[in-house]
Amino acid sequence: MSRTALRICPLCEATCGLTLTIEGTNVTGARGDRDDVFSKGFICPKGASFGAVDGDPDRLRTPLVRKDGELREATWEEAFDAVAAGIRPVVERYGPNAVGIVLGNPNVHTMAGALYPTVLLAGLRTRSLFTASTVDQMPKHVSSGLLYGDANAIPVPDLDHTDHLLLIGANPLESNGSLCTAPDFPGKLKALKARGGTLTVIDPRRTRTAKLADRHIAIRPGTDALLLAAMAYALFEEGLADPRELTPHLQGIDELRDAVRDFTPEAVADACDVDAGTIRTLARELAAAPTAAVYGRIGSCTVPHGTLASWLVDVLNILTGNLDSPGGALFPQAATDRTPRPAGPGHGFALGRWRSRVGRHPEAKGELPLSALAEEIDTATEEGEPIRALVAVAANPVLSAPDGDRLDKALGSLDFMVSVDPYLNETSRHAHVVLPPPPPSQSPHHDFAFNTLAVRNQVRYTRPAVPLEPGRMAETEILARLILAATGMHGADPSAVDDLVIGQTLGKAVKEAHSPVHGRDPHELAGLLDGVNGPERRLDMMLRLGPYGDGFGARPDGLTLQKLLDHPHGIDLGPLRSRLPQPLKTASGKVELLPGPIADDLPRLREALRDRPDGLVLVGRRHLRSNNSWMHNVPALTGGTNRCTLHIHPEDAERLGVRDGAAVRLKGAGGEVTAPAEVTDGVRPGVVSLPHGWGHDRPGTRLSHAAAAPGVNVNQLLDGSLLDPLSGNAVLNGVPVEVVPVAEKITALT
Secondary structure, three states, X not given: OEEEEEEEOOOOOOOOEEEEEEEOOEEEEEEEOOOOOOOOOOOOHHHHOHHHHHOOOOOOOOOEEEEOOEEEEOOHHHHHHHHHHHHXXXXXXXXHHHEEEEEOHHHHHOHHHHHOHHHHHHHHOOOOEEEHHHHOOHHHHHHHHHHHOOOOOOOEEOOOOOOEEEEEOXXXXXXXXXXXXXXXXXXXXXXXXXXXXXXXXXXXXXXXXXXXXXXXXXXXXXXXXXXXXXXXXXHHHOOOOOOHHHHHHEEOHHHHHHHOOOOOHHHHHHHHOOOHHHHHHHHHHHHHOOOOEEEEOHHHHOOOOHHHHHHHHHHHHHHOOOEOOOOOEEOOOOXXXXXXXOOOOOOOOOOOOOEOOOOOOEOEOOEOOHHHHHHHHHOOEOOEOOOOEEEEEOOOHHHHOOOHHHHHHHHOOOOEEEEEOOOOOOOHHHOOEEEOOOOHHHOOEOOOOHHHHEOEEEEOOEOOOOOOOOOOOOHHHHHHHHHHHHOOOOOOOOHHHHHHXXXXXXXXXXXXXXXXXXXXXXXXXXXXXXXXXXXXHHHHHHHHHOOOEOOOOOOOOOEOHHHXXXXXXXXXXXXXXXXXXXXXXXXXXXXXXXOHHHHHHHHXXXXXXXXXXXXXXXXXOOOOOOOOOOOOOOHHHOEOOEXXXXXXXXXXXXXXXXXXXXXXXXXXXXXXXXXXXEEOOOEOOOEEEOOOOXXXXXXXXXXXXXXXXXXXXXXXXXXXXXXXXXXXXXOOOOEEEEEEEOOOOOOOXX
């Protein structure tokens, strides 16, 4: 007898609502939930394959503990005993920074990943934090922190209402959107064009998104910041810079004008390979549109000037009066955001509060560059102890970070490693303990992070669609027990972690004058919380204290967990709206247009005006049916166009003697790989493209389908030395490579 259940899809940032078909305890089908308040029935191939992802037979079902050099099945008690015995001696002998924490991209797709890692960090007091953000989005966090005083205050394009959308380094028809949560992003772009709007795409590849555009600019990879700076210059020069209602909230516009004076369209044209007239046209069209938004993503983040490019995206929105304006770029307001505080100066955002031990890389948003993880493990210095123990949660940096070979060896040298992962993959195979979370059908879901980036304010929550399988442990309990084991409280009731957070949060809330619970008894408030477990009680607390919440009875019509449960398809909270100056937390209480670190980095961008590298440069590629390295073990999501091939332009192929389908060898500063060539004019001349997340050919993994067609690890072409200095983000795009047919000898890079 089959039944249906609702579930929010956790497989990409679009967060679509699903209706699952369930036979017994198996998910046998998935379709879009037509009544979902946000996605309205949209589904992509990943969501349609939810059952195959959920039921992958290679998913681990019991913990693994290393004994006599081999990972063997163990009980949960044995696993957490091993965690406590492995981590605590390292902390006590070498100090907390000798324990590293690596958080992978899937963390933001689960409730557990949102609620518990910060508690683990606080409990360990380690500064050795590395996450997927520094191979992806950290430049946007840093630029937002410097502009607005809050690294998480990221404006998103008002897709449903804009008249003009300029995308740079973004391919949402393949990615479904990123740092912009938008179910059916392709439909929203088509609707933009149908209502007479304009879509401009700047990308060195003619992506599916670029094919939809009214104007496609095939920029030279890595020169995004130069092009955007020239557009800002043109707005000033032609008298088109008009922030309008934003003006009272801005600081430093005259300094900004002076800062971009060297980046004339004529000066940047050769470096960008975009003629000056086109650059001026882009600026004029942006200024002339009734409403407009500029949106940049991973292609403009993973380049040498990623933070400057991210900053200039917002600068263009500001100079055209489109920041914080309907139809432009606005700040979402999530239901679990903190109680909005009154507008006014804040503490601001600081970079480099500490530095990494070996490379002396400054922290950004509390994180060190993932590219530096290997050297922090394998290199001794006088600055402190190397990392000797590692906690990896939903992370596979052997494939996602530069120079995976070096990191692979470094992980094998650790005194202890614990990995929270459903698979024995290229990274978790090194662990001394592997703690496998249950499949997504057996887990609850609320999008804490992605609702802060959503193109419409809404809130949804789904309980597990399938009961927890016997012998499984909820991911929230796994992380709670991990916290206890790692912080010297092994054996305590895992509910103590949630109780601690609830007590601390309510204790602070009752002391805040702007809080709806100011002056009340935190113990009484804790007793009012609803939910079947600690994570639900924490969600109820956040909803009640949030901007739409009931304030524990102060606003009877406000949100609570029960109200959310009563609306299984979600609650619509309305379109994005203007919010300035409330989100600003800068020391001035204004948008600080030219922060010191940005001004200090501009001379490096001026040097790039003279930089036009010879030879081929590499860019990445997204696949609609995958998400980084997650889904290559699912047959339904591999094959077809989802292949690890090297895209190369016909002109370059002919010059190099490369045939379509033939093997070619790529060499970069970090190593070399061999992949089949795919000759296509979808990339511009001088550019080759290889997708990210492949390379499933290492021994000791249990990824049977992925290993059958492993592909190659594009990040092995990088040695990890190329970083955006402000954010520590790895430079993955626009890096020089050499390509030859495998029969030919590769000469050294010059």
